[in-house]
Structure formats: C-alpha cells, structure tokens
Amino acid sequence: MQNKIAIVTGASRGIGRAIAKMLAENNYIVIANYNKSEAEAIKLKEELEKKNKQIDIFKADVSKREEVKKLVEFALNKYKKIDILINNAGIDQEKLFQEITDEDWNNVINTNLYSVFCTTQEVLTNMIHNKNGCIVNISSIYAITGGAYAVAYAAAKAGIDGMTKSLAKELGPSNIRINSIAPGCMNTDMNKYLTQEEWQEIKNETPLQKIGQPEDIARCVKWLVEDKFTTGQVIAIDGGWAIS
Ligand code: NAP
Numbered sequence: 001m002q003n004k005i006a007i008v009t010g011a012s013r014g015i016g017r018a019i020a021k022m023l024a025e026n027n028y029i030v031i032a033n034y035n036k037s038e039a040e041a042i043k044l045k046e047e048l049e050k051k052n053k054q055i056d057i058f059k060a061d062v063s064k065r066e067e068v069k070k071l072v073e074f075a076l077n078k079y080k081k082i083d084i085l086i087n088n089a090g091i092d093q094e095k096l097f098q099e100i101t102d103e104d105w106n107n108v109i110n111t112n113l114y115s116v117f118c119t120t121q122e123v124l125t126n127m128i129h130n131k132n133g134c135i136v137n138i139s140s141i142y143a144i145t146g147g148a149y150a151v152a153y154a155a156a157k158a159g160i161d162g163m164t165k166s167l168a169k170e171l172g173p174s175n176i177r178i179n180s181i182a183p184g185c186m187n188t189d190m191n192k193y194l195t196q197e198e199w200q201e202i203k204n205e206t207p208l209q210k211i212g213q214p215e216d217i218a219r220c221v222k223w224l225v226e227d228k229f230t231t232g233q234v235i236a237i238d239g240g241w242a243i244s
Contacts, residue, residue: 002027005079010089012037014188018214024053031056062089062115072122082123087116088138097151112156133176141184168232177231184238186212207240
C-alpha cells in the first residue's frame with residue numbers, strides 16, 4: 001500500500017472513473033466523488049474491492065461549497081491527510097453564444113471552475129501544513145484552441161489553466177505541484193450525442209487518427225502524481241488535434 005490519499009472528483013463515469021481505477025490499482029487510497037450516478041459509483045467500489053484495493057465513494061455536488069467541505073472533512077477525518085487532488089468533475093454545454101442565459105453561464109462556470117476554486121481551497125490547509133501535495137486539474141483542449149458553441153465551457157477551462165499556473169507559483173515553495181491536463185475529444189458519455197459521421201470527422205482531423213480513451217488521461221495523471229519536478233503546466237492529450 002502506498003499510503004497516499006487521493007480525492008478524485010466526478011469519478012462515477014468517464015475520465016474520472018478511469019483515473020480513480022488507475023490510482024487505486026496502483027495502490028493509492030482513493031476517495032471517489034460522485035454526484036448523480038450513485039449506482040455507477042457503487043459498481044466502481046465493488047469492482048476495486050474485489051481486487052483488494054482501497055476506495056471510498058462520497059456523494060457531493062462540487063459546485064456547492066458546503067458539499068465540498070463535507071467531502072474534504074470525510075477524507076481528513078478518516079485518513080488525517082490528503083496527498084492528491086484530481087479536479088475532474090465537469091459538464092459541457094453546446095449553445096450559440098447569443099443564446100446562453102445567465103443560468104446556463106452560472107451552471108457551467110460553477111460546475112467546471114468554481115468547483116476547482118472550492119476543492120483546492122478546502123484541501124490546501126492540510127497540504128500546506130504537510131508541505132506536500134499534488135493537484136491535477138482536468139481542463140480541455142478548448143481552453144487552448146477555443147470552441148464554437150462552447151464559449152462558457154472554454155472560458156471555465158481557460159480559467160482553470162490560469163489558476164493552475166498562478167497557484168503553481170504561489171504554492172511551489174510549499175512543495176505543492178499543480179498541473180492541468182487538456183484532453184481532446186474522448187470516448188465518454190460527454191460526447192454520446194456525436195454521430196458516427198462526426199466521430200469519423202474528428203478522427204480524420206487528428207494526426208493519430210483515433211479517438212482518445214479515458215485511460216489515456218488516467219496514464220498522464222499517474223505520471224504527474226509520481227513526478228517531482230513538473231508544475232504549472234497544461235499538457236494536451238489530444239492525439240495531436242490542436243497542432244493539426
Ligand atoms: P462524463 O462522462 O460526462 O462524466 C462527468 C463526471 O463528472 C461524472 O462522473 C459526473 O458525476 C461528474 N460531475 C458532473 N457534475 C458534477 C458535480 N456538480 N459534482 C460532482 N461530480 C460531477 O464526462 P468526461 O468526459 O469523463 O469528462 C471529465 C472531465 O474531462 C470534465 O471536466 C470534462 O470537461 C473534461 N473533458 C472531457 C472531454 C471529452 O471529450 N470527454 C474533453 C476535454 C475535457 P455524476 O454522474 O455522478 O453526477
């Protein structure tokens with residue numbers, strides 16, 4: 001057992017689930033956060049416990065400060081420390097800019113960006129006290145390239161990358177590393193609205209000619225949590241899509 005404690009937000013499905021699995025299978029103790037998908041979270045716990053891995057699941061809407069506080073309190077009461085925070089929970093939104101309402105905007109910004117502000121603030125007291133910590137934020141390639149019909153989402157993700165770089169400077173002296181991963185188009189529920197033709201188009205536009213899998217992101221997370229000298233970076237994992 002590593003004895004390293006990792007919180008993964010939005011771990012019930014998709015990329016977060018793959019990250020939680022990857023970390024637990026490598027003997028990190030994982031607190032897998034979920035919000036609506038309780039059955040999927042229970043399934044993940046059962047699957048990992050069958051392999052003798054240590055995992056807790058905890059329901060919290062990370063866009064709400066009070067629920068984030070409870071998530072972090074749960075981790076600290078049980079394990080007394082938090083070594084790793086993976087800010088993965090997120091939602092997308094496809095809308096013409098002119099049609100975005102205040103409610104749409106707030107929903108996307110609160111779930112994708114304010115959540116990262118809250119979780120990071122809540123874990124930091126413990127990390128700073130221990131002079132040890134690693135935070136990985138799951139951003140998006142749209143933060144780098146922009147995305148039509150995704151203005152609120154791209155703004156939230158660009159905000160995350162700004163936080164990543166600024167916090168890396170502020171917290172480096174406390175031995176806390178913070179990096180972002182910017183995924184390209186991945187095979188998860190978030191993209192289930194895409195047609196076969198649209199998937200094919202994305203493959204054609206991607207130098208590696210394939211769609212990313214959640215495990216592609218999880219491998220990079222594992223590398224980042226094991227690394228010692230990388231901080232303030234935004235790492236695109238997109239099959240080369242952004243450079244094409
Ligand atoms: P997904 O399959 O739709 O899963 C989203 C996860 O986030 C679910 O586990 C969901 O939990 C959780 N979540 C959503 N709102 C939450 C909230 N308020 N509180 C707690 N958990 C919440 O999406 P994904 O593709 O895995 O995306 C994961 C991350 O990667 C997101 O930040 C996304 O923006 C980013 N990303 C994805 C892609 C892509 O192509 N898929 C590309 C770039 C970036 P419940 O179901 O339990 O509510």
